[in-house]
Amino acid sequence: MKLYLASGNAHKAQEFQALADASGAEMQVLSARSLGGMPSVVEDTGTFVGNARKKAHALRVLAPADAWVLADDSGLCVDALSGAPGVESAYYAGPQSDGAANLAKLLHVLRDVPGERRRAHFVCVLVLLSPTGKEQIFEGRCNGTLAEEARGDHGFGYDPIFIPDGRKKSLAEMSEAQKNALSHRARAWMELRKALVG
Numbered sequence: 463m464k465l466y467l468a469s470g471n472a473h474k475a476q477e478f479q480a481l482a483d484a485s486g487a488e489m490q491v492l493s494a495r496s497l498g499g500m501p502s503v504v505e506d507t508g509t510f511v512g513n514a515r516k517k518a519h520a521l522r523v524l525a526p527a528d529a530w531v532l533a534d535d536s537g538l539c540v541d542a543l544s545g546a547p548g549v550e551s552a553y554y555a556g557p558q559s560d561g562a563a564n565l566a567k568l569l570h571v572l573r574d575v576p577g578e579r580r581r582a583h584f585v586c587v588l589v590l591l592s593p594t595g596k597e598q599i600f601e602g603r604c605n606g607t608l609a610e611e612a613r614g615d616h617g618f619g620y621d622p623i624f625i626p627d628g629r630k631k632s633l634a635e636m637s638e639a640q641k642n643a644l645s646h647r648a649r650a651w652m653e654l655r656k657a658l659v660g
Contacts (some may be wrong), residue, residue, distance in 0.1 A: 463489045468521035468533035470500040473618045477642075478532070481651040484642055487658070491532075497524045510535040510587035512548055513598060516587045518597075530591045535647060536586040536621045540608065542572065542579050551582075551620070551643060561619045565612060568620065570621055580608040584624065584646035598657060602649030617641065 464483075468476050475493040482489040494500035501520040505513040518533035527529050537551030547554040547568065555563035569581045572580060588600040605627045612622035614634030619634035626644055633641050 468517040514589040529592040541581040549654040586650040588650045600653040601644045604646040
């Protein structure tokens with residue numbers, strides 16, 4: 463089964479392929495690049511579901527008629543910031559920002575927030591479109607706290623400061639297998655796999 467991912471982010475395609483492989487699903491996850499690139503989508507719905515839905519339908523137009531299309535929208539929600547950056551996680555430091563800039567801004571904003579108030583959670587919403595256009599929505603969440611400085615060289619985005627509940631390492635200090643056993647994206651993926659495989 464081929465699954466076209468509505469994202470130009472190479473890290474995401476690799477992560478979803480690893481999740482598929484680890485779960486025993488016989489799927490090939492292909493990035494939007496295999497279809498010529500991800501169409502421009504204005505993520506302006508204000509919700510993870512709405513943004514993921516827009517991306518899925520944008521790529522559906524380019525995908526083969528018998529293809530499955532998957533889109534995700536995910537972000538980090540910080541309790542002390544009333545849920546920010548949330549749906550703006552990828553653009554927290556500005557429209558042209560990258561992961562390093564977003565991380566630096568968040569650390570700066572939280573510089574005076576003590577450890578006990580640095581609670582946060584990652585959210586991942588998946589929207590799956592079948593070849594017939596049927597839509598299914600799956601959600602995964604990972605709770606944790608935010609470190610005061612970046613730790614680890616793996617992962618991307620806010621992974622270097624996110625420490626999942628019950629763990630001492632940040633997501634960026636974990637192996638791919640460790641991260642894929644507990645991340646928000648992994649949990650959403652498992653819900654999707656159960657729906658497809660039963």
